[in-house]
Amino acid sequence: MSSETKQILTTDGIPLEVSLKKAEKKNKIKAFLLVAPLLLFLFITYVFPIGEMFTRSVDDKMITNMLPKTFKAMEKWDGKELPPEEVFAGFYSDYKVLIENQTQGKLGQRLNKEKNGFNSITKKLMRQIKRNKIDESQSIKEQIMKVHKRWRNVEYWQAIKRTAPPYTMAKYLKGMDMYFAADGSIAQVDEDRRIHRILWLRTLEIALFVTIFCFLMGYPIAHLLATLPMKYSNLLMICVLLPFWTSLLVRTASWMILLQQQGVVNDFFVMIGLVADDNRPEMMYNKVGTYVAMTQILLPFMVLPLYSVMKTISPSLMRAGKSLGGTPFVAFWKVYFPLTIPGIGAGCLLVFILAIGYYITPALVGGASGTLISNQIAYHMKSTLDWSFASAMGLMLLSGVLVIYWIYNKLVGVDNIKLG
Amino acid sequence: MSKNPEFVKFDKVDKSYDGKVLVVKDLQLDIAEGEFITMLGPSGSGKTTCLMMLAGFETPTNGEILLDGNIISNIPPHKRGIGMVFQNYALFPHMTVYENLAFPLRVRKIEKDEIDKKVDKALSMVSLNGFETRMPGQLSGGQQQRVAVARALVFDPAVVLMDEPLGALDKNLRESMQYEIKHIHESIGVTVVYVTHDQSEALTMSNRIAVFNDGKVQQLSSPAELYEKPVNSFVAEFIGENNTFNGEVSDISGDECKVKLSNAEILSNAISVKSKGEKTTVSLRPERALIEPTEKMDNMFSGKIEEVIYHGDHTRVRVNLLGNPEFILKVPNSTSNLELKVSQEIKIGWNSYDARALDPK
Numbered sequence: 001m002s003s004e005t006k007q008i009l010t011t012d013g014i015p016l017e018v019s020l021k022k023a024e025k026k027n028k029i030k031a032f033l034l035v036a037p038l039l040l041f042l043f044i045t046y047v048f049p050i051g052e053m054f055t056r057s058v059d060d061k062m063i064t065n066m067l068p069k070t071f072k073a074m075e076k077w078d079g080k081e082l083p084p085e086e087v088f089a090g091f092y093s094d095y096k097v098l099i100e101n102q103t104q105g106k107l108g109q110r111l112n113k114e115k116n117g118f119n120s121i122t123k124k125l126m127r128q129i130k131r132n133k134i135d136e137s138q139s140i141k142e143q144i145m146k147v148h149k150r151w152r153n154v155e156y157w158q159a160i161k162r163t164a165p166p167y168t169m170a171k172y173l174k175g176m177d178m179y180f181a182a183d184g185s186i187a188q189v190d191e192d193r194r195i196h197r198i199l200w201l202r203t204l205e206i207a208l209f210v211t212i213f214c215f216l217m218g219y220p221i222a223h224l225l226a227t228l229p230m231k232y233s234n235l236l237m238i239c240v241l242l243p244f245w246t247s248l249l250v251r252t253a254s255w256m257i258l259l260q261q262q263g264v265v266n267d268f269f270v271m272i273g274l275v276a277d278d279n280r281p282e283m284m285y286n287k288v289g290t291y292v293a294m295t296q297i298l299l300p301f302m303v304l305p306l307y308s309v310m311k312t313i314s315p316s317l318m319r320a321g322k323s324l325g326g327t328p329f330v331a332f333w334k335v336y337f338p339l340t341i342p343g344i345g346a347g348c349l350l351v352f353i354l355a356i357g358y359y360i361t362p363a364l365v366g367g368a369s370g371t372l373i374s375n376q377i378a379y380h381m382k383s384t385l386d387w388s389f390a391s392a393m394g395l396m397l398l399s400g401v402l403v404i405y406w407i408y409n410k411l412v413g414v415d416n417i418k419l420g
Numbered sequence: 421m422s423k424n425p426e427f428v429k430f431d432k433v434d435k436s437y438d439g440k441v442l443v444v445k446d447l448q449l450d451i452a453e454g455e456f457i458t459m460l461g462p463s464g465s466g467k468t469t470c471l472m473m474l475a476g477f478e479t480p481t482n483g484e485i486l487l488d489g490n491i492i493s494n495i496p497p498h499k500r501g502i503g504m505v506f507q508n509y510a511l512f513p514h515m516t517v518y519e520n521l522a523f524p525l526r527v528r529k530i531e532k533d534e535i536d537k538k539v540d541k542a543l544s545m546v547s548l549n550g551f552e553t554r555m556p557g558q559l560s561g562g563q564q565q566r567v568a569v570a571r572a573l574v575f576d577p578a579v580v581l582m583d584e585p586l587g588a589l590d591k592n593l594r595e596s597m598q599y600e601i602k603h604i605h606e607s608i609g610v611t612v613v614y615v616t617h618d619q620s621e622a623l624t625m626s627n628r629i630a631v632f633n634d635g636k637v638q639q640l641s642s643p644a645e646l647y648e649k650p651v652n653s654f655v656a657e658f659i660g661e662n663n664t665f666n667g668e669v670s671d672i673s674g675d676e677c678k679v680k681l682s683n684a685e686i687l688s689n690a691i692s693v694k695s696k697g698e699k700t701t702v703s704l705r706p707e708r709a710l711i712e713p714t715e716k717m718d719n720m721f722s723g724k725i726e727e728v729i730y731h732g733d734h735t736r737v738r739v740n741l742l743g744n745p746e747f748i749l750k751v752p753n754s755t756s757n758l759e760l761k762v763s764q765e766i767k768i769g770w771n772s773y774d775a776r777a778l779d780p781k
Contacts, residue, residue: 324524
């Protein structure tokens with residue numbers, strides 16, 4: 001039994017464990033202080049913004065705060081027929097407060113998003129209240145119902161009730177082209193309005209193909225880099241890295257110069273007679289442009305991890321494979337290739353994850369058919385100012401990346417990744 | 421069937437990497453079937469290049485290599501059927517021991533049962549049964565080494581090449597592996613071409629040793645002959661320990677010659693000197709010179725002890741003898757040992773037959 005075993009003491013008579021803890025405490029504190037700024041930095045720049053993004057994406061407190069009495073009264077309402085007098089009274093008094101604070105317009109806009117037609121009927125009600133047309137001693141339900149026939153429609157009251165919870169998944173559904181129907185069930189938007197799903201699929205498709213292209217081009221380059229004599233491989237390494245050091249914008253712009261219809265590549269095709277001068281193919285403002293530019297820009301992210309892995313593979317392994325009777329192909333496929341899988345995994349993961357969230361290049365050369373989900377996020381950030389929707393889509397993108405990472409971990413094992 | 425004395429034949433092989441320097445010059449070497457031949461030499465002497473040409477990873481710049489009478493210069497490595505053990509073992513790190521050994525059999529499309537049998541046999545040969553499912557990374561250096569040997573032998577190649585296979589092992593393990601490889605060679609009778617720069621390894625294991633220097637075979641003979649009868653100064657110097665005297669032949673008659681040093685004249689065995697007046701380097705093994713010899717010897721001089729180093733089984737004594745302050749003697753550690761002290765004057769004698777007058781250094 002451990003309690004019966006004799007405690008080990010140091011020469012000074014202090015128990016060994018205590019002494020050890022004391023000796024290590026100082027080092028631990030020092031080590032923690034050393035990493036503390038980084039932890040703080042990570043928290044401020046990573047954990048906090050993502051948390052903020054999440055709350056923003058599900059936040060729906062605005063109406064909850066605007067109509068406290070209404071929702072209190074609605075708790076008893078079954079939501080099937082027109083609500084009872086108390087709900088109308090609650091709504092009336094809440095709305096009066098909003099009018100005094102001059103924030104009634106926001107309510108109208110927000111409710112209008114939930115169901116079309118709210119904007120006009122709330123304005124109409126406001127005018128009635130301002131003119132003191134509502135007699136508080138009589139049934140408020142009757143008076144409000146007279147303001148507009150829509151106030152007599154139960155669907156509008158159901159719409160208000162739907163906005164009651166302070167949190168909503170509606171933005172996420174919208175990101176997948178779905179919405180909460182009047183009865184609270186999840187429904188799909190009309191087929192001709194399903195833009196987001198197309199964008200998600202296109203993003204995945206472009207990221208996948210860019211990853212494949214990068215792999216097909218990067219693998220031989222990395223192999224050359226790893227096997228060429230030093231003086232050539234250094235030169236080649238600079239060729240790989242030079243674009244990497246150039247500004248992203250500059251590189252994208254130079255692709256625009258190359259790929260446009262009157263551009264260098266088209267000129268060359270015309271010169272060698274591949275295409276007619278009046279029939280120049282469009283290589284920009286579509287998927288082709290996005291593929292070409294993104295592959296070139298992301299190539300170093302594939303080459304570098306592959307190179308670092310290939311560098312460690314002893315050339316004698318290939319020789320061993322051949323001397324044991326394997327043809328060069330067999331030696332490559334059975335010996336060399338399996339050993340590069342950690343590099344392939346790292347490179348593909350890196351390129352895919354970067355590609356899935358790529359923004360500038362598709363925005364500049366993508367045109368209508370070559371833009372990605374990140375461009376849509378930016379659009380909502382800058383143009384519609386629907387930040388909660390942008391946040392929701394950003395988080396969907398993030399969770400997509402995490403899912404890919406998880407699948408990758410299951411298939412290859414993250415421990416096998418080698419980045420350098 | 422008699423053994424083919426020219427099983428592997430290097431016929432006037434030259435090799436140059438850059439078109440300026442020949443790393444292998446006019447190599448003429450016959451290797452008999454079933455022989456254990458070692459290419460020994462300092463680094464950069466061309467021995468590994470020869471091995472790589474035989475394996476097919478390098479092509480001769482000139483000349484031909486023949487395997488069992490067939491020219492193999494144009495056959496790619498994977499069709500030569502030559503087993504090879506590499507310096508760093510080159511085990512496939514992503515395959516188990518079994519898969520490593522099965523690799524050469526699988527590419528030859530041998531049936532599974534047969535593969536199992538052969539792998540089992542090869543593993544028992546290197547006493548590694550039960551290690552089939554281990555990964556190379558889980559094995560010690562010596563075990564990896566043995567797997568590499570087993571893999572090179574498992575497909576019954578006619579020739580096995582070994583490129584400094586024991587270089588990465590510690591001393592004790594290296595010695596036991598030397599015997600193990602030697603025994604494997606004896607039991608299966610495969611032709612082995614072994615490359616090393618470790619002379620004791622070469623002397624222990626080989627039937628014949630080819631000493632390489634400067635792209636040329638300096639001497640090709642059995643270990644005993646190589647040690648006892650080196651044909652030139654390089655070999656004498658490279659194999660074992662060696663005491664040298666530089667001088668000039670003052671008299672020559674048949675096998676014997678007199679060599680005049682700066683302050684004395686010694687009798688020696690004329691090996692590569694032909695006439696009077698030639699410069700020569702006389703080479704003498706340390707164990708052939710005796711301290712205070714009881715019997716009569718035809719070279720007898722006295723020298724001063726400079727240093728005494730105790731080595732356990734023997735004592736090394738450095739003596740300033742005839743103007744050579746680096747003259748080494750090995751005194752066996754017996755009970756009747758002499759009292760040896762620094763700056764003591766002692767008599768040293770040797771037979772002229774053991775002193776070999778070779779080409780001058």
